[in-house]
Amino acid sequence: MAQKPEITIHDIAKKLNISASTVSRALKDNPLISEATRQKIKKAAIEMGYRPNVMAANLRTRRTNTIGVIVPLINRHFFSSVISGIEDVAYKQGFAVTISQSNDNLEKESTIAHTLFANRVDGLILSIGMETQSYDHLKLFSERNIPLVFFDRIVDEIPAHKIVVDDFGGAYRATQHLIEQGRKKVAHIGGPLNLQIYAKREAGYRKAISDAGLQINENQILHNSLTREDGLNAIKKILKTKERPDAIFCANDTTALSAIIHLNEKGIKVPEDIAIVGFSNEPFSELVTPSISTIKQPGFEMGQKAAELLIKQIGSKTKPKNYETIMMETELIVRNSSQQK
Numbered sequence: 504m505a506q507k508p509e510i511t512i513h514d515i516a517k518k519l520n521i522s523a524s525t526v527s528r529a530l531k532d533n534p535l536i537s538e539a540t541r542q543k544i545k546k547a548a549i550e551m552g553y554r555p556n557v558m559a560a561n562l563r564t565r566r567t568n569t570i571g572v573i574v575p576l577i578n579r580h581f582f583s584s585v586i587s588g589i590e591d592v593a594y595k596q597g598f599a600v601t602i603s604q605s606n607d608n609l610e611k612e613s614t615i616a617h618t619l620f621a622n623r624v625d626g627l628i629l630s631i632g633m634e635t636q637s638y639d640h641l642k643l644f645s646e647r648n649i650p651l652v653f654f655d656r657i658v659d660e661i662p663a664h665k666i667v668v669d670d671f672g673g674a675y676r677a678t679q680h681l682i683e684q685g686r687k688k689v690a691h692i693g694g695p696l697n698l699q700i701y702a703k704r705e706a707g708y709r710k711a712i713s714d715a716g717l718q719i720n721e722n723q724i725l726h727n728s729l730t731r732e733d734g735l736n737a738i739k740k741i742l743k744t745k746e747r748p749d750a751i752f753c754a755n756d757t758t759a760l761s762a763i764i765h766l767n768e769k770g771i772k773v774p775e776d777i778a779i780v781g782f783s784n785e786p787f788s789e790l791v792t793p794s795i796s797t798i799k800q801p802g803f804e805m806g807q808k809a810a811e812l813l814i815k816q817i818g819s820k821t822k823p824k825n826y827e828t829i830m831m832e833t834e835l836i837v838r839n840s841s842q843q844k
Contacts, residue, residue, distance in 0.1 A: 509554065511553075512527050515547050519547055521544075525544070529541040567623050567625055568597055570589070570598050570601070570625060571603070571619035572603070573603050573604070573616065573628075573629035574586065574603075575656070576606065577602070580786050581783050581800055581802045584803045585630075586600075586806060588810065589809060589810045591806070592811055592814065598814065605635075607728065608632060611632075612634075612640065616644075620643055620644065620647075624649070625817045626651065626816065627650070627651050628806075630657075631653070631657075631698070633695050635658075638658055650817055651663040652809045653665045656700055657828075659699075664828075665828040666831070667828065668832070668833050669833050670707065670833075671706055671707040673833035673835075674754075675708070675711045676707075677780040677797075677798055678707065679715070681841060682712075687717055688746065688749045688750070689708070689712060689749075689752060690748035691725070691753075692738070692752075692754060692758050692762070694728070694754045694755070705724070722745075723744055725741065729758050730757065731757055733758065733761075734761025737762070738761065738766065749777060750780075751777060751778075753780065754782050756781035756784065757785070759780070759781030759795050759797070763779055763791070774842060778842075779795065780796045780840070781796070782798045784798065789838065792839075794838035794840065795838055796835075796840050797838070798834070799835075800833055808829060
């Protein structure tokens with residue numbers, strides 16, 4: 504079967520017996536064309552299967568109206584919430600969103616960034632992966648004046664707007680809560696310290712312990728990639744230390760869940776023997792038994808703000824004189840894994 508030719512504005516004009524320039528203006532919502540005529544032309548365009556030549560328009564405007572987004576893991580509730588916030592703002596502003604996940608892998612993150620750059624996205628919103636300690640693939644954007652906005656896992660070496668949560672304060676409140684439940688030997692399972700969020704969470708934990716006049720057992724502070732397997736290995740190591748803790752602050756909910764599962768298997772009761780608090784408020788944290796106390800992050804609002812800042816930059820002809828680092832508050836959610844009965 505022969506392929507049908509693309510419908511053009513001239514075809515629409517011929518069908519409606521009007522000029523091609525009138526069709527063009529109507530499809531662009533030019534106020535010089537009456538509302539009735541615009542609706543008539545748009546209806547005919549849809550019925551005839553007209554597709555605007557976006558590529559040609561992009562060449563004229565040097566814009567693709569596309570935003571790139573790179574997250575470490577799409578299946579984490581926090582990152583999916585941020586994506587929802589980004590799309591909420593971007594869609595209303597006429598931008599499409601291209602979403603990719605790095606799986607916390609530097610090579611994959613770099614490849615994705617280069618692909619988005621080659622595809623001429625108008626800007627990039629991202630949270631770096633756990634392996635990322637070199638930033639040439641991101642400097643590519645800033646050096647070419649392509650707007651960047653970092654969220655959660657940020658890079659200070661690159662000038663850009665940044666959206667973060669109060670990781671220090673959230674960790675401080677989580678640890679303080681455990682201490683207020685009568686716990687005196689609080690361990691910590693944290694993430695890699697090359698990422699600021701985990702360094703700040705550990706700092707908040709340490710400050711709460713210090714303010715309470717308690718001692719820290721350095722053998723019970725562990726760092727890993729915070730996967731289910733890492734969480735299992737970490738709790739096994741902690742249980743082998745000389746003095747068993749009576750509480751653990753975990754830097755994410757996945758690790759908290761791994762710890763609870765293993766403790767249950769060993770007949771160690773949560774929270775009676777060891778209380779647990781996580782971080783991020785993943786949906787499962789409310790559903791498991793015992794339900795997991797955690798720190799809630801405003802992911803959707805972070806995504807909205809990131810998109811707003813990026814789109815404002817895209818629409819501006821000049822670089823911002825000052826880049827903002829916006830800190831959003833966290834909330835302690837107390838559930839059964841930590842409450843003293």
